[in-house]
Amino acid sequence: MxxxxxxxxxxxxxxxxxxxxxxxxxxxxxxxxxxxxxxxxxxxxxxxxxxxxxxxxxxxxxxxxxxxxxxxxxxxxxxxxxxxxxxxxxxxxxxxxxxxxxxxxxxxxxxxxxxxxxxxRPEWLVLASTGVSAYVALHHIGEIKRGETVAISAAAGGLGHLLVQIAKNLDCHVIAICGGEKKGEFVKSLGADCIIDYRTTDVSEFLNAHYKDKLDIAFDTVSGPIHDAFLDNLAPHGRLIVGGAAADLDGKPEVVSRPRIANKLYYKSASVRGFMNGLLADKWPPARDALFADFIEGKLKVCxxxxxxxxxxxxxxxxxxxxxxxxxxxxxxxxx
Structure with a gap:
């Protein structure tokens, strides 16, 4: 009753x-x-x-x-x-x-x-919600390919820690951006190849020095300087996925004066792609099936x-x- x-x-x-x-x-x-x-x-x-x-x-x-x-x-x-x-x-x-x-x-x-x-188990809830977002964003918006170089902001978060693993399961080289030593160790344990602590390292300077024009996929949920650093270092045919703008939570995006975005995209045939999961509901069932199978086989860890x-x-x-x-x-x- x-x-x-x-x-x-x-x-x-x-x-x-x-x-x-x-x-x-x-x-x-x-x-x-x-x-x-x-x-x-x-x-x-x-x-x-x-x-x-x-x-x-x-x-x-x-x-x-x-x-x-x-x-x-x-x-x-x-x-x-x-x-x-x-x-x-x-x-x-x-x-x-x-x-x-x-x-x-x-x-x-x-x-x-x-x-x-x-x-x-609550792991199924995480996979069916946040996991589906990560999978659909990388596969259908980012068109991820095996072995690519993938940079991820907020990599230790609910979405980020799954993005890291999905990319690593495709043998991608993963650059994880997060704040603090504890989070760095966390994403390293998930397989991230390079960890950038944005609290102690200038993300733009690091990417310019080590990954200049090498980012096949950059996944950004933060906006601000990290977004700019990703955009500056896209590879030929690179894709910058915009999945959020946490830095703009107050609804007052920073006004910047710089060359139009076409100058950074045209000569590389690169692109910036918005990701809104609610517009991709037809992709959810196969994404769930794939994620559930990987979880059952031990290929994916839910934290x-x-x-x-x-x-x-x-x-x-x-x-x-x-x-x-x-x-x-x-x-x-x-x-x-």
Whole structure:
């Protein structure tokens, strides 16, 4: 029997931080309608930059009407099945990556929004969400080829640590950019060939000295000087993938005066490519299949950030942990 109520984090106002913009509320829990599932969430993935932008109403592709629930991806157990649903049974472990499915104890949604995973380990959630982003970005936007030279910003993060491994599994030479000795050792353990600590080393000077015009793929989620350094050192036919702009979180991109980007691309036949995972949903199922197979075979390691964040209250601390720049691997919250 389903409980009468459940708790969720609801965006109730726009503010500068996720904590200021939201409240934990109680909502009635209805039986699933035809074509729906009722899922008890066990884990949710935390996306602190996205959450902060949502709190500020700064995500152009998400039209918000207050109040609205929050969070994106979650792993849980099917507790009830609506009429007409034949592909799921009570007790199945499922994942969803549909906003706003994450920061809530229970999720009622269309069966088509969920897919089964082998068991309740949180690693499946990481692979099905952040892992899919990494795979699709490298394979379908970056058109990665075996043996290429690949540079990755924020390489110790939830996305970055998977990008490193996917590239290494294709025998690529991986340049990992991260901050601090501990993170450097972490990405080295994942196979990175060259580690640049941006806190102690000028990334532009290092790349100019050691990788001048040698970056086949550069994956950037930071923007700012690292983006510029990548752009300056693309190889002939190199591809700079823009997967985010953490340095522009305040919505005030730096205004720069420099030659137009065509001057850096034309003579190399290079390109800058935007990566928006939501526009590539048709690529998600085969990406999941490939990632799951590699994980089962031991070719891919999923790293979850060490601090344990528990319950919906823990989501707030998890968001702030991610924004602090201290996290390594994927940040999750345990909702059990």
């Amino acid at each position: 389903l409980p009468a109520h459940y708790s969720a984090i609801q965006l109730q106002r726009f503010a500068q931080t996720f904590r200021e913009a939201t409240n934990i509320i109680e909502l009635p829990l209805a039986q699933p309608a035809a074509g729906q599932l009722a899922v008890r969430n066990l884990y949710c993935g935390v996306n602190g930059i996205f959450d902060t932008q949502i709190a500020r109403d700064a995500v152009d592709y998400v039209k918000l009407t207050l109040p609205i629930l929050t969070g994106v991806e979650a792993l849980g157990v099917v507790e009830a099945v609506g009429e007409g649903v034949t592909d799921f049974d009570q007790g199945d472990v499922v994942v969803t990556t549909r906003f706003p499915s994450g920061y809530r104890q229970w999720n009622i949604g269309a069966a088509s929004d969920f897919y089964k995973v082998p068991d309740a 979850i950030d060490e601090p344990q964040f528990t319950g919906l209250e823990g989501v707030y601390d998890a968001v702030e942990r991610l924004l602090s720049g201290q996290s390594m691997g994927k940040v999750l919250a345990d909702l059990r």
